[in-house]
Amino acid sequence: MDSGLTIRPTATVAQAAPLPPEPAPVPAAVPTTLAPAQSVTPSADSQRSAAFDPSHDPLQQAITREVFIDPQTREMIFRVSDARTGMTVYQVPDPAQLQLQAYIRTILAKEETPHQGANTDRAV
Numbered sequence: 178m179d180s181g182l183t184i185r186p187t188a189t190v191a192q193a194a195p196l197p198p199e200p201a202p203v204p205a206a207v208p209t210t211l212a213p214a215q216s217v218t219p220s221a222d223s224q225r226s227a228a229f230d231p232s233h234d235p236l237q238q239a240i241t242r243e244v245f246i247d248p249q250t251r252e253m254i255f256r257v258s259d260a261r262t263g264m265t266v267y268q269v270p271d272p273a274q275l276q277l278q279a280y281i282r283t284i285l286a287k288e289e290t291p292h293q294g295a296n297t298d299r300a301v
Contacts, residue, residue, distance in 0.1 A: 240266065250278065 241260045246253055252275070257267040265272075 247275070250275065 239260050240257055242255070242257050244253060244255050252270065254275075255269045256265055258265045
């Protein structure tokens with residue numbers, strides 16, 4: 178008796194790949210010709226605007242960046258700190274991650290050392 182729950186093979190049909198849409202027609206560009214008095218030209222001595230110069234930015238001057246190697250973990254640490262307060266603004270790797278790694282190292286070091294009084298091979 179057939180309950181109708183069997184999966185019957187179907188004929189395979191090759192699917193055609195969809196065609197990409199045609200690009201929209203672009204109207205012909207109109208050449209613009211301005212008189213030199215109406216055009217904008219940069220001055221000869223302007224290389225860069227002083228408003229965007231990072232060396233003049235007071236926020237950039239108040240930040241110190243340092244890269245050092247931690248003597249205990251021998252990992253390279255990048256730290257951005259506020260020069261005025263000395264507080265750390267950003268650090269890679271995160272201090273929580275460094276504490277977790279130190280905790281794991283301590284646990285592994287305890288497992289590697291033999292426990293005293295754990296000898297069971299005693300002669301009676």
